[in-house]
Amino acid sequence: MPQEIAVRTKCVMTPAETMSAIRDMWQCGRLDEAASHFAENGVLLVEPDRQAIGRAAIGDGFGELARRLRFLVVDDRVVIQRGN
Numbered sequence: 001m002p003q004e005i006a007v008r009t010k011c012v013m014t015p016a017e018t019m020s021a022i023r024d025m026w027q028c029g030r031l032d033e034a035a036s037h038f039a040e041n042g043v044l045l046v047e048p049d050r051q052a053i054g055r056a057a058i059g060d061g062f063g064e065l066a067r068r069l070r071f072l073v074v075d076d077r078v079v080i081q082r083g084n
Helices: 015-027 031-035 055-068
Strands: 043-047 050-053
Touching: 015 031, 015 055, 031 055, 043 055, 050 055
Parallel strands: none
Antiparallel strands: 043 050
16 A cells, blocks of 8 residues: 655745734734744834834834734735735
8 A cells, every 4th residue: 555645735825814814813912923924024014104124123013013902904905915
């Protein structure tokens, strides 16, 4: 009987699915894990006139948002993707 080998394929999410996963992590207080889904030079809009640039700053920005907001709402109409 041939031996079966389990092959794990890489799961690729759409930008909207990624943001929903980030929202779920944020809701659970897993802010660093949520920030790790951003590119190293990724950008999070913390306030209308202030951006967090880079994973460390994004993690801090998520912490700031968590102190001010009870929920994080993701609207897939405003997810912006640059590159692949």
